[in-house]
Amino acid sequence: MMTREEMWFGLCSCQGIYRTDIERILKTVEDISNLYGKNKNRFLSELAEGSKRTNGQSVISHEQAEELRKRTGIDEIRRLMELNEKRGIRFLSRETPDYPKRLLILKDAPYGIYVKGAVPSEKPTCGMVGARACSAYGRSMSEKFAAVLARGNVQIISGMALGIDAICSRSALSAGGKTFVVLGGGVDVIYPKENTDLYYEILMKGGGILSEYPPGTPSLAWQFPHRNRLIAALSDLLLVMEARKQSGTLSTVGYALDMGKDVYALPGRVTDPLSESCNLLIREGAGMLTTPEEVLSLLTGNQNGKAAEDQREQQVQKTGGSDPEIDKLYEALDWDAKSLEEIAQKAQIKAERAAFLITFFVLEGLAKEVSPGYYVKT
Amino acid sequence: MFCRVFCADILGIEARRICVEADVSGGLPGFYMVGLPSSEVKEAKERVLRAISNTGIDLPPRKITINLSPANLRKSGSGFDLPIALAILGAMGILNPAHLRDTMILGELSLDGKINPVRGVLPVAFLAKEEGLKELIVPEQNLKEGAVVPGIGVYGAKDLKNLLQRIADPQKDYVKSADLDHVLTEEKDAYPVDFGEVKGQEVAKRATMVAVAGFHHLLYVGPPGSGKSMMAQRIPTIQNPLTLEECMELSRIYSVAGLLGEGPLMTHRPFRAPHHTITSAALAGGYLIPRPGEISLAHKGVLFLDEAAEFKQETLETLRTPLETKQMVITRSSVQTVFPADFMLVMAMNPCKCGYYPDRNLCCCTEADVRRYFGKIKGPILDRIDVCIGTKKVDIKDLKSDGRPMTSEEMRRQIILAQKKQQERFSGVGILFNSQMGPKEIKQYCQLDREAEALLDKAYQTYNMTARGYNKTLKVARTIADLSGMEKIQKEHIMEALTYRNAFVERL
Numbered sequence A: 001m002m003t004r005e006e007m008w009f010g011l012c013s014c015q016g017i018y019r020t021d022i023e024r025i026l027k028t029v030e031d032i033s034n035l036y037g038k039n040k041n042r043f044l045s046e047l048a049e050g051s052k053r054t055n056g057q058s059v060i061s062h063e064q065a066e067e068l069r070k071r072t073g074i075d076e077i078r079r080l081m082e083l084n085e086k087r088g089i090r091f092l093s094r095e096t097p098d099y100p101k102r103l104l105i106l107k108d109a110p111y112g113i114y115v116k117g118a119v120p121s122e123k124p125t126c127g128m129v130g131a132r133a134c135s136a137y138g139r140s141m142s143e144k145f146a147a148v149l150a151r152g153n154v155q156i157i158s159g160m161a162l163g164i165d166a167i168c169s170r171s172a173l174s175a176g177g178k179t180f181v182v183l184g185g186g187v188d189v190i191y192p193k194e195n196t197d198l199y200y201e202i203l204m205k206g207g208g209i210l211s212e213y214p215p216g217t218p219s220l221a222w223q224f225p226h227r228n229r230l231i232a233a234l235s236d237l238l239l240v241m242e243a244r245k246q247s248g249t250l251s252t253v254g255y256a257l258d259m260g261k262d263v264y265a266l267p268g269r270v271t272d273p274l275s276e277s278c279n280l281l282i283r284e285g286a287g288m289l290t291t292p293e294e295v296l297s298l299l300t301g302n303q304n305g306k307a308a309e310d311q312r313e314q315q316v317q318k319t320g321g322s323d324p325e326i327d328k329l330y331e332a333l334d335w336d337a338k339s340l341e342e343i344a345q346k347a348q349i350k351a352e353r354a355a356f357l358i359t360f361f362v363l364e365g366l367a368k369e370v371s372p373g374y375y376v377k378t
Numbered sequence B: 001m002f003c004r005v006f007c008a009d010i011l012g013i014e015a016r017r018i019c020v021e022a023d024v025s026g027g028l029p030g031f032y033m034v035g036l037p038s039s040e041v042k043e044a045k046e047r048v049l050r051a052i053s054n055t056g057i058d059l060p061p062r063k064i065t066i067n068l069s070p071a072n073l074r075k076s077g078s079g080f081d082l083p084i085a086l087a088i089l090g091a092m093g094i095l096n097p098a099h100l101r102d103t104m105i106l107g108e109l110s111l112d113g114k115i116n117p118v119r120g121v122l123p124v125a126f127l128a129k130e131e132g133l134k135e136l137i138v139p140e141q142n143l144k145e146g147a148v149v150p151g152i153g154v155y156g157a158k159d160l161k162n163l164l165q166r167i168a169d170p171q172k173d174y175v176k177s178a179d180l181d182h183v184l185t186e187e188k189d190a191y192p193v194d195f196g197e198v199k200g201q202e203v204a205k206r207a208t209m210v211a212v213a214g215f216h217h218l219l220y221v222g223p224p225g226s227g228k229s230m231m232a233q234r235i236p237t238i239q240n241p242l243t244l245e246e247c248m249e250l251s252r253i254y255s256v257a258g259l260l261g262e263g264p265l266m267t268h269r270p271f272r273a274p275h276h277t278i279t280s281a282a283l284a285g286g287y288l289i290p291r292p293g294e295i296s297l298a299h300k301g302v303l304f305l306d307e308a309a310e311f312k313q314e315t316l317e318t319l320r321t322p323l324e325t326k327q328m329v330i331t332r333s334s335v336q337t338v339f340p341a342d343f344m345l346v347m348a349m350n351p352c353k354c355g356y357y358p359d360r361n362l363c364c365c366t367e368a369d370v371r372r373y374f375g376k377i378k379g380p381i382l383d384r385i386d387v388c389i390g391t392k393k394v395d396i397k398d399l400k401s402d403g404r405p406m407t408s409e410e411m412r413r414q415i416i417l418a419q420k421k422q423q424e425r426f427s428g429v430g431i432l433f434n435s436q437m438g439p440k441e442i443k444q445y446c447q448l449d450r451e452a453e454a455l456l457d458k459a460y461q462t463y464n465m466t467a468r469g470y471n472k473t474l475k476v477a478r479t480i481a482d483l484s485g486m487e488k489i490q491k492e493h494i495m496e497a498l499t500y501r502n503a504f505v506e507r508l
């Protein structure tokens, strides 16, 4: 006898049968068990040919019906399930207890998802998304926010894209936290390749890789907006770190707003194209990100984030001792990448002094070199 | 009848004496050349015979044999035309061989008897002096070059006809050689550019000064219009002046390359900036007859590779050995030719493909794109770079600023003092500059106090540095200490050296 879990698995693993197709199929057959029962063949031909139940319309094509017939065979299902088990891939249907409850908020929640590693727990989650080609400012802010949130036991949800996505996940991991990513292809298809190390690190550190597409599905462009709705659904709160005008990030924002979730954006200068969407979101009513501690207390009700803010100041003073030039140089540093020349000019410090003072800050972790000779505050 | 004259051919930057012997005898008329002539030399036959005939001399139909000795050396170059012609005329009795007994002859002939300039006159002039010869006949255009060597009379020949008259005339009007002691002092301060013209780049200028002071190879990274080539071009203006010995060696290279031009000597440190489309052969030296490449033309000066990431991998690879050995060895049919190539390597590159990273208003490259771009220059070459500095785009504010930019003269003064310290330190060690220190010298001359050592250890861990990076930092710190006139390397010197460390290479 087949379990309902196996039935869902068979239905969801069909190539070329997407969520909307499944929705129509289920409307016709009423319950998934009918696809596997003694009336299987009658239902299959009804789906392909049309019947009274379908108002004479065919629900799926003949090819799809054939695929469905193949995949709903018990041997095929057990073979695929075994294969997935070997690869450490789990399948969770809506009826599985582990299925992330947060996804059920979606009107079009996936009938099943594939998971490598864990799924987010009941603890607070925070989505962090943004541009692939981000600025040094976006990078350092993302690192800072993700680290503070992760240390506060917030699970970071993202898409593992280059730039902001990956930076947030990496930062959460190095802060000792957990991060979960939703992919636009199968969970075993590492995309983009540049983040292969991140992919494995997420798994090693107790996070998870999620996808609604069967293993082996390539990452295709049209799948990413659908993927974004899952990121939005899994996130209790969504932070937009940097986004250009008409950025793909905005689709995630749209989903989150549709679900009634709070969206916060990191403000930037009005002249920076990478902050354009963020600033517009804020004008349209999104929350304005100021400190990670504030976000943390929003998510956890935790109030003791404040102390960390002054810590930096103290560290600068400790490092610099009594040298007034140290203070001036630190003031000249910015969240935006600046050349050492500009920093020295702004601080009115001689080049050869600036050339060694900057190393102070880098070694103390108060500044970072983002490109040769270009520095940002951390 | 028989006649022997002297000429020379060039191997690398050295000249070798060659005897040209002509024998004219009865028998079937013909022209035979023996003694391993290259095809280039064999062609002399036609030029020589036509030139003699067009000068108005009728050669009787005889058997002419030319022997080039020593026989075991392969001779190449077109400078043999004139000595062969004179040897034939001597053997025919048209000129008196006794007049050419102490003479070195060099020149290429046109069909009409004109004498064309040749390469490598300077080393030949030195050879003539060493061989104890009294006279040197060179093409008129090479006269200045030949007249550099003291103690030998030089005649610049315009065409065969005039030359023959001159040889017959006992009244000799040889040019006296130049006064070598003054040639360098006269030419001083003749650079048309100055670092004072580079504004708003004081940090990069400081790094440049450190690099030049310790002969460290240098990399500029910055967006277009950030003065990278402008600064590189001015590096010779802050290097210490050439010594007479260096000047002679460098001039020999330029003489062999046929690039000596009007001035008889190279009195300035060269600046060579080959385009990134250059071939390996043109960069390192080569061709059928070994000629100095750009790296040798940059000897004792600067080899500047702009857009370094655009150079072909194999082209950059050819720099590896010369950077190590300071010379280029070219092997052609089992003959080795050596060209000196002791240059300061200065490279410049953009921070990314579009050139504007990390300015996100202009650059859309992803971090992976940026890493890939840096990866184009491979480790072995980047390992040689001790000093790396980012340059910023110069804006109008910098140009208008009333801050006084550092001039070449100020920079050079400090550099010369720092180099004096190095020469004192390394006298007897066999090196000249801090950059040339090996592990043994580093251990001996780069001792740190407790504070400085703790700092470097911290950096070693924080930056995840390599052992090579650690040593580089010490060498650069040594130079910075020398610039500030200190015996011991201080904490500040280590910190400044760390600023110039090529973080982005080590990360790869």
Ligand SMILES: [Zn+2]
Binding pocket: B352, B353, B354, B355, B356, B357, B363, B364, B365
């Ligand atoms: Zn770019």
